[in-house]
Amino acid sequence: MSNTNWKQYFDKKAETHGAAVQSSDYFNEESFFMQRDNTLRWLGEVKGKEVLDAGCGVGAFSEPLVQHNTVYGVDFSVKSLEFAAARGLKTMSEDLTALPFEKGKFDVVLCIGVIQLIEQYEDVIKELARVTKPGGTLLIQTLNRSSVQRKLLKLFEKSKKFDRMYAMNELKQLYVKYGFEQIEFLHIYHPFKFVTKSSGEGMLSDMFCTSFAIKGRKKR
Numbered sequence: 570m571s572n573t574n575w576k577q578y579f580d581k582k583a584e585t586h587g588a589a590v591q592s593s594d595y596f597n598e599e600s601f602f603m604q605r606d607n608t609l610r611w612l613g614e615v616k617g618k619e620v621l622d623a624g625c626g627v628g629a630f631s632e633p634l635v636q637h638n639t640v641y642g643v644d645f646s647v648k649s650l651e652f653a654a655a656r657g658l659k660t661m662s663e664d665l666t667a668l669p670f671e672k673g674k675f676d677v678v679l680c681i682g683v684i685q686l687i688e689q690y691e692d693v694i695k696e697l698a699r700v701t702k703p704g705g706t707l708l709i710q711t712l713n714r715s716s717v718q719r720k721l722l723k724l725f726e727k728s729k730k731f732d733r734m735y736a737m738n739e740l741k742q743l744y745v746k747y748g749f750e751q752i753e754f755l756h757i758y759h760p761f762k763f764v765t766k767s768s769g770e771g772m773l774s775d776m777f778c779t780s781f782a783i784k785g786r787k788k789r
């Protein structure tokens with residue numbers, strides 16, 4: 570789908586499901602909370618920081634960070650942003666390929682479930698890296714291209730919903746290219762309720778995790 574179609578798609582979802590996690594296309598609430606809890610725990614304590622939730626949707630993923638931080642939420646779905654604002658995010662309607670923030674503004678940048686929708690994903694990663702403070706963290710969560718389950722599902726797919734999926738190493742190379750170090754992975758195995766961690770590729774996690782998160786520290 571093109572960018573305009575995705576914008577309309579998520580506006581419509583927010584009109585139908587309101588603040589619920591279905592607006593952000595999660596399989597169900599259980600799957601959303603399992604991913605959010607594990608990913609935020611893995612991110613570690615965040616207090617008194619400037620946080621960017623890039624592609625925040627209705628703001629449900631970064632909501633736990635709002636109480637102790639300033640959380641900016643950027644998304645091109647204006648309808649979704651209404652619900653993100655109600656959750657306490659400072660919202661801005663923008664395209665992620667050109668962010669209206671100065672270099673190095675954010676201590677923590679999150680981009681959850683977004684880059685699989687974006688053809689110009691490298692432009693987005695470059696922008697996210699630009700606005701991450703030296704010593705700050707960039708955490709991206711997306712779909713694992715090498716997953717056996719996803720390969721099987723693809724065989725039965727009637728229409729191609731997602732434009733892209735990613736190999737873990739592909740994103741690691743971009744993290745290195747845009748100045749990150751201490752790169753780590755969280756492997757997520759949907760619909761099972763467990764995750765594993767690693768600092769790189771491993772045969773089993775590569776084959777079986779359905780999604781993964783990658784985080785790295787911007788070099789000082």
Ligand SMILES: C[S@@+](CC[C@H](N)C(=O)[O-])C[C@H]1O[C@@H](n2cnc3c(N)ncnc32)[C@H](O)[C@@H]1O
Pocket residue numbers: 572575576579593594623624625626627628629630643644645646649663664665666680681682683686687
């Ligand atoms: C699957 S939802 C995930 C929402 C949220 N991150 C979460 O995990 O709950 C993807 C979001 O990315 C937004 N998005 C996709 N492409 C975008 C772009 N180029 N610029 C801004 N937002 C975009 C969509 O509008 C949608 O709200």
